[in-house]
Amino acid sequence: MDSESAGPGVSPPLPGRGEMDEAIHVIRDQADRLFLWDYERDRGQLVTLYNKAMGSQWNSVTDLDWATDVDPERLVAEQDSPMLAVARVAGTLPGSPLATWTEKEYSGLGMEFFKANLSQFMHGEQGAMMTAAKIVETVPWIDAKYYASTQTMDEARHTEVFAKYLNLKLGEAYPMSPYLKEQIWSLLEDSRWDIAYLGMQIVIESLALAAFGDMLRRTNEPLLTKLLRYVMSDEARHVAFGVLSLSEFYADLSQAELLERQEFMIDATLNSRARATTPEVWERMGTSAEAVLPFIQEAASLSGINPMRGFARGFFAKLVPNVRRLGLLEANGGYLREKWGEAGLLEYEFADDTASEYETYDAVAADRAADGQPGV
Numbered sequence: 087m088d089s090e091s092a093g094p095g096v097s098p099p100l101p102g103r104g105e106m107d108e109a110i111h112v113i114r115d116q117a118d119r120l121f122l123w124d125y126e127r128d129r130g131q132l133v134t135l136y137n138k139a140m141g142s143q144w145n146s147v148t149d150l151d152w153a154t155d156v157d158p159e160r161l162v163a164e165q166d167s168p169m170l171a172v173a174r175v176a177g178t179l180p181g182s183p184l185a186t187w188t189e190k191e192y193s194g195l196g197m198e199f200f201k202a203n204l205s206q207f208m209h210g211e212q213g214a215m216m217t218a219a220k221i222v223e224t225v226p227w228i229d230a231k232y233y234a235s236t237q238t239m240d241e242a243r244h245t246e247v248f249a250k251y252l253n254l255k256l257g258e259a260y261p262m263s264p265y266l267k268e269q270i271w272s273l274l275e276d277s278r279w280d281i282a283y284l285g286m287q288i289v290i291e292s293l294a295l296a297a298f299g300d301m302l303r304r305t306n307e308p309l310l311t312k313l314l315r316y317v318m319s320d321e322a323r324h325v326a327f328g329v330l331s332l333s334e335f336y337a338d339l340s341q342a343e344l345l346e347r348q349e350f351m352i353d354a355t356l357n358s359r360a361r362a363t364t365p366e367v368w369e370r371m372g373t374s375a376e377a378v379l380p381f382i383q384e385a386a387s388l389s390g391i392n393p394m395r396g397f398a399r400g401f402f403a404k405l406v407p408n409v410r411r412l413g414l415l416e417a418n419g420g421y422l423r424e425k426w427g428e429a430g431l432l433e434y435e436f437a438d439d440t441a442s443e444y445e446t447y448d449a450v451a452a453d454r455a456a457d458g459q460p461g462v
């Protein structure tokens with residue numbers, strides 16, 4: 087009997103073992119869960135942030151107009167994707183698998199890149215939901231447990247809206263990229279509660295703010311624009327939560343413990359594998375990543391277009407100032423300062439300030455004020 091034909095009060099059957107293996111991934115967490123007897127609200131900045139989060143909740147059903155008509159071709163044309171520009175150059179190279187492509191195929195490729203991008207946002211948001219839930223269970227401060235609970239709700243909403251946008255407006259989603267999967271899995275498995283924060287609130291949320299900001303600048307589609315503005319206003323608070331919590335915790339760690347966190351940061355920034363490649367995009371376009379990538383690389387160097395450059399700048403401009411606030415640049419005789427200096431990342435040391443200026447990202451409050459609704 088399938089689930090549709092199950093009558094009232096009859097539970098649908100569980101999926102078979104094979105289906106479960108396909109649809110469910112098991113992660114073993116090594117961290118202790120902490121139940122607290124101390125309910126004292128003694129972290130004022132976290133109390134403020136939690137109150138702000140409660141007031142800025144938005145509703146994915148009523149605050150977004152899902153009836154908006156979305157024209158996928160126009161959406162792709164507006165994006166003016168640098169990756170697509172490189173692919174067009176690759177199509178002019180002798181022997182290129184793209185040599186026979188017409189405008190129809192390039193437009194299709196733009197669509198697939200766009201869906202692949204939004205799919206990684208969706209999977210990353212689920213990772214954020216699970217990481218925030220892990221923090222609820224593992225952090226030893228009641229104010230942080232309360233805040234992380236609101237973040238868990240925010241991330242559920244983010245996962246849901248990206249999944250809904252893909253499903254309703256664009257078509258089939260892509261699987262999680264192996265790089266993102268490895269990054270998030272390692273946070274969920276780690277025994278140290280602060281590593282979930284460091285990896286998610288500091289690294290991945292900075293990455294997400296940069297990626298969402300990049301997409302927002304490249305779109306005029308009203309539903310996607312509002313969705314991204316609202317998601318970003320939540321994300322900026324999440325980064326602030328990470329900076330507030332970890333700057334307190336790291337002030338009391340030993341130099342040896344801080345060195346582990348500095349190594350984590352070096353691994354997350356300087357040793358990162360190619361983030362952008364989703365091989366399935368090329369398969370859906372009737373070719374393969376192995377066949378195309380040598381031409382893409384040649385086209386990138388010939389044309390001088392680096393599809394990742396603008397995005398990487400946006401990421402480091404958010405990440406580096408926040409890591410400085412945690413004291414991680416200076417610990418162990420300035421070990422991370424030296425490593426990042428060699429890689430040219432210190433130019434971002436005093437760039438964006440998401441940790442204390444999260445209110446400037448609050449599109450939800452701004453829209454409510456414009457509608458004449460009372461502020462919270």
Ligand SMILES: [Fe+2]
Binds near residue numbers: 211240241317321
């Ligand atoms: Fe999120």
Ligand SMILES: [Fe+2]
Binds near residue numbers: 320
């Ligand atoms: Fe977030």
